[in-house]
Amino acid sequence: MNIAICDDDIEFCTTLKRQLTDCLQYNDIIDIYYSGEMFLAGCKKCNYDAVFLDLYMGGMTGFETAEKLAHCGKETNIIFLTSNDLMVYDSFEYQPFYFLRKAQYQQVLPKVISKLKGKLKQNGIVQFDIYGSSESIAVSSIIYIQSDNHYIIIHTNKYDYEIRNTLSQMEKQLLSYDFVKIHKKYIVNLKYIKRIHIAEEKILLDNGVELEISRRNKTNVLKKYKEYKRTMVKV
Numbered sequence: 589m590n591i592a593i594c595d596d597d598i599e600f601c602t603t604l605k606r607q608l609t610d611c612l613q614y615n616d617i618i619d620i621y622y623s624g625e626m627f628l629a630g631c632k633k634c635n636y637d638a639v640f641l642d643l644y645m646g647g648m649t650g651f652e653t654a655e656k657l658a659h660c661g662k663e664t665n666i667i668f669l670t671s672n673d674l675m676v677y678d679s680f681e682y683q684p685f686y687f688l689r690k691a692q693y694q695q696v697l698p699k700v701i702s703k704l705k706g707k708l709k710q711n712g713i714v715q716f717d718i719y720g721s722s723e724s725i726a727v728s729s730i731i732y733i734q735s736d737n738h739y740i741i742i743h744t745n746k747y748d749y750e751i752r753n754t755l756s757q758m759e760k761q762l763l764s765y766d767f768v769k770i771h772k773k774y775i776v777n778l779k780y781i782k783r784i785h786i787a788e789e790k791i792l793l794d795n796g797v798e799l800e801i802s803r804r805n806k807t808n809v810l811k812k813y814k815e816y817k818r819t820m821v822k823v
Contacts, residue, residue, distance in 0.1 A: 589616045589708065590634055594627040594653065595642035595669060600690070604640060607694060611701040624653030631662055637708055638665040638685065643672070654684075665704060669693070706816070709766050710779060716742065718751050725749070727765050731795060733758050733775040745795070768812040771802045778816040784809070 589612060593601050601620045608618055619634065621627035625648055627639065639657075643650035654666055665685035685707070686700050710728040717723075729744040735755040742749040759769055766778040770791060776799065783792040789801045791809070801809055 589613075589638075589705070590636045591616065591618045592621060592627060592630065592634075592636045592639040592664075593618065594621045594624060594639055594645075594650075596622050596645045597642070598622065604693075607697055608701070611698050624648030624650070624656075627653060628656055628660070631657065631660065631664070635662070636664045638667060638704055640667045640669055640688070643668055643670040665707070667700065706766070709764070712765055714761060714765075716749065716751055716753075718749055723749065727762075727777075728779065730767075730777050731780045731793060732777060732797070732799065733762075733767075735773045743797075766816055768805075768809050770805050770809050771800050774799050778813055781813060784813060786810075 591608060591612070593604055593608075595601050595604075601622070605618050605620060612618070617634070619630060619636075621630055623645060624641075627641075630636075641650045641653060645653075648656075650668060650670075654668075657664060657666070666683075667686045667688055668684050669688050669690055671690045685704065688696070688700065712727040713724050714727060714730075715722055715724055725742065725744065729746065731743045731745060733755070734741040734743065736750075738752060740751050740753040740755065740758055742751065755769070755772070755775060759767070759775055762775065767775050768778060769775050776791065776793070780794045781791055782794050784801075785791065786806070789803065789806065790798050791801055792798050
């Protein structure tokens with residue numbers, strides 16, 4: 589994960605970076621910028637997954653920085669930092685990932701990072717060999733994967749792809765993402781589960797498709813779904 593901190597308070601930046609280090613993995617990147625201008629210049633060299641962006645800085649404000657970031661076509665998740673709670677309403681225009689109050693950020697920071705990791709899991713791209721050519725498919729577009737004899741059908745929110753593969757190999761390829769095996773024939777993206785019917789041993793997906801859950805997978809499906817929902821809730 590690539591993280592940026594943009595704040596003209598040097599001491600705050602140092603403290604925040606130390607606390608972020610405790611929440612992230614050793615190979616994650618955390619860069620500090622002391623102005624919006626410096627951060628935007630840094631974005632040309634690194635695609636940041638998220639930026640902790642102070643609203644009040646000398647020179648370019650946080651809102652101005654966010655606007656220019658959007659014009660650059662960057663999809664960086666913005667976490668606004670401020671000491672003024674009233675600014676949260678003005679921030680909605682910029683569709684921030686989160687609004688962090690400096691007075692209490694230490695209490696919620698681990699949960700914010702956990703939620704961010706959950707969102708980034710859906711931003712991945714997977715490669716599949718489809719009829720002799722390599723096809724890139726966005727993880728977030730895959731609703732479920734179905735085994736059909738010696739073939740696999742990848743159901744996305746736009747198209748269905750048929751490839752020669754096994755469900756076990758697909759499960760390994762998607763191991764780091766939010767997928768769960770519900771049956772010997774199905775792997776489902778947790779993002780698209782609308783409802784789980786335990787008694788009927790079925791799940792309902794957002795697109796209206798209903799799939800069977802095997803008894804041996806039922807406990808793990810419930811566990812994975814609850815874990816996923818916890819990472820997605822507002823903190």
